[in-house]
Amino acid sequence: MSSPLTAASSALPNAFEGVTQTLANRASPLDGKTRPGDAEKAAESFEAFFISQMLSDMFSGIETDPLFGGGQGETVFRSLMIDEYGKSLASNGGIGIADSVLGEIIRLQETDTNDR
Numbered sequence: 001m002s003s004p005l006t007a008a009s010s011a012l013p014n015a016f017e018g019v020t021q022t023l024a025n026r027a028s029p030l031d032g033k034t035r036p037g038d039a040e041k042a043a044e045s046f047e048a049f050f051i052s053q054m055l056s057d058m059f060s061g062i063e064t065d066p067l068f069g070g071g072q073g074e075t076v077f078r079s080l081m082i083d084e085y086g087k088s089l090a091s092n093g094g095i096g097i098a099d100s101v102l103g104e105i106i107r108l109q110e111t112d113t114n115d116r
Contacts, residue, residue, distance in 0.1 A: 039109070043102040047094045052086030 059082060064070045090098065 039105045043098040047098040048086040048090035052083050055082045
């Protein structure tokens with residue numbers, strides 16, 4: 001008869017199989033290969049980060065109602081909420097920063113390719 005610990009430890013390698021396969025399929029950042037869409041994802045991630053930083057300054061002056069909020073938990077979860085707001089805004093069109101960043105990434109990649 002197997003114990004729950006033995007059953008869990010035998011299932012552990014199978015649990016990570018999909019993750020390791022996904023990681024194995026990705027190109028290493030050092031090999032110089034990029035997949036289609038990587039530049040767009042990087043530009044959108046930059047815009048999401050920028051928007052999150054802007055929103056965190058906007059939320060810094062908002063006082064919480066002590067009856068329904070406050071404390072260390074709200075501080076932590078507010079930052080997570082603001083990060084998600086930034087991601088959501090960036091994925092739904094954003095404020096136009098991703099387009100400029102994408103243009104620069106493409107320009108730098110073309111320059112790097114021409115120098116080789």
